[in-house]
Amino acid sequence: MSTKIHTIHTAHLKNNCPTCFGADGLEFTFTQKEKETPFYNKPASQLAETLYCHTCKNTIYPVNWTEDIERVFDYNKKIAETNKHYLKVKPLFYISVLVAIIIVAIAIYVLIPA
Template sequence: MLHTGRLKNNCPTCFGTDGLEFTFTQVEKENSFFKKPASEIESNLYCHTCKNDIYPVNWTEDIERVFDYNKKIAETNKQYLKVKPLFYILVIAAIVLIAAVVYLLIPTI
């Protein structure tokens, strides 16, 4: 979860003013060699008063403005690439293998 923001706007469904909450999440792609976040940021608007998801079709202009502001805050998470130990092991094994092949194939003078 990147960012969560509470809104004071009226809910388009129940017209409550204290239950709206934006949630911004970013999925992480992970395999045996590395872990990195996806470039897309997913957002969700949920009303805790009426217990419903509010879809963008029902958003008012005020909600869209608050959404744009909160999305800018959520996008401050930088892209990174975190390699795992298996990646380093394979790189070292490849270097050793290439060095062994070069050593055995080049005749000694």
């Protein structure tokens, strides 16, 4: 079982960085985890968001966000579309279900005399 992380949405901000006060280095990144097994893929229901400043090379945590950054964050979170939250099964799942049905059918045919 592996976990993949997909980047859903990236946005460059024109707001000032709360650490270095640079106006052109902030970037929001929205990511989503996806659990992958041999039988299915299932995306997580929650998005993870990070705010990174390319000018000072720091991750800006929500404690340090200003009201302007909060507003831009809310806007971009609405734009970021998550992957569907349904279970996507793989061919191995269908094969295993088919084999199980065949085994049950053979067992019923052998155990119940005609």
